[in-house]
Amino acid sequence: MISQAMQDYLKTIYKLQNERADVVVVSNSLIAESMRIAAPSATSMIKKLAEIHLVEYTPYRGVSLSEAGEKIALEIIRHHRLLELYLAEALGYSWDEVDAEAEKLEHVISEEFEDRIDEILGFPTIDPHGAPIPSRRGDIYKRTSLPLSQLRVGQCAIVQEVSDQSPELLRYVEDLGLKLGTRMEVQERAPFNGPLLLRVDAEKQYSMGLELASQIFVAIVE
Amino acid sequence: MISQAMQDYLKTIYKLQNERADVVVVSNSLIAESMRIAAPSATSMIKKLAEIHLVEYTPYRGVSLSEAGEKIALEIIRHHRLLELYLAEALGYSWDEVDAEAEKLEHVISEEFEDRIDEILGFPTIDPHGAPIPSRRGDIYKRTSLPLSQLRVGQCAIVQEVSDQSPELLRYVEDLGLKLGTRMEVQERAPFNGPLLLRVDAEKQYSMGLELASQIFVAIVE
DNA sequence: TTTATACTTTAGCCGAGGTTGAAATCTGGC
């Protein structure tokens, strides 16, 4: 089994490659920045990962996961998201707490543990933030939702997923009364990239900045 | 927070000091042997632990936990035993599987996690092998049970605890139908440290070698 | 009291995964 550090690199690369619309090539500095380590640390680990064929790497040109590397990344992400859901469902964690705890547990649980919570949870396909849980085989469905910040005035949408980057953000979104499945309508867009005016559940209204709105992913309805 | 390796040393020292009747002084080699590492590795870590006052250490003379060191050891043991029980109760693990999984989890769970499973389990005081679970404050009751191997012919006893040293041993004990609480009588002791003849539940009879019997701890009745 | 033997420590090494500072390379603007 590969080290915990290697697992973290693979997971990070996967997320940059597949879950960030703005990223076209996964560069060294991007990895270093999102893992909060110095760039040379990333270079040396990337070289090790390339040696054991978990990533493809061309010096100065960036990195991408090999098939084997992606498989491991998805396995870790599966652990993470199953754990998040289990912590929420079975242990009563709130959705802003689950990420930090799952982060530590994801590297140590056995396949046995994974299978047992999967079964107890009824073989779920999304985690508490709406992110898809890869199957044991490594299948994961492509998300079709788009950031709330991209909606035009008059469009209605349903919340599908909220970024779990920050517990504060999750707490704020929860305080607003927004949950997965909440329906909303964009009533106005203030000029010069100003905030959106949202109507929620046909009664409440909020003004929401674009930075936050870009972290909330929705499906447009009719 | 101290490293996982340090936590393991403290736990090992605690167990040698407090749970092994045959150990009077915790020597370097004892630590090294029970952690399956080389003796010099133990020496160097012991020196580090002594520097931060988690153990008292006199070169060539052995080691003992300081109050602070014992507190940490008990915290880890509490994690371990709560996890074992949780894995058994909530996830359906058998008693020979829980130790290995808990071993990995014990170092990463938060206080939050600890408290939540403690509550779900109803603030338990023994783990699936009958070992006491320290309280949050670090209180732990002294066991009064003695090894089955010390019983005399004619004595009756109830199984209180089974060593979790080896999954094979636990599986064998389970196959025999012995559980915590099982009542038995010593019918014979074969000469020259030969096996015990046990009558269990007034019907079944087994012959059990002393090596195994010394890993089963019982309370004598009437 | 000496000495063989067992145990412990010292010394020096290794690999993993970080760091910083300097050198190399790439890229976009002139």
Next chain:
DNA sequence: GCCAGATTTCAACCTCGGCTAAAGTATAAA
């Protein structure tokens, strides 16, 4: 086509927690 600035890599170093080989210390037997 060249050059400035950004990015990447190299080189040298650090800590942690292991290791082996060799030296030091304690102890029990002679």
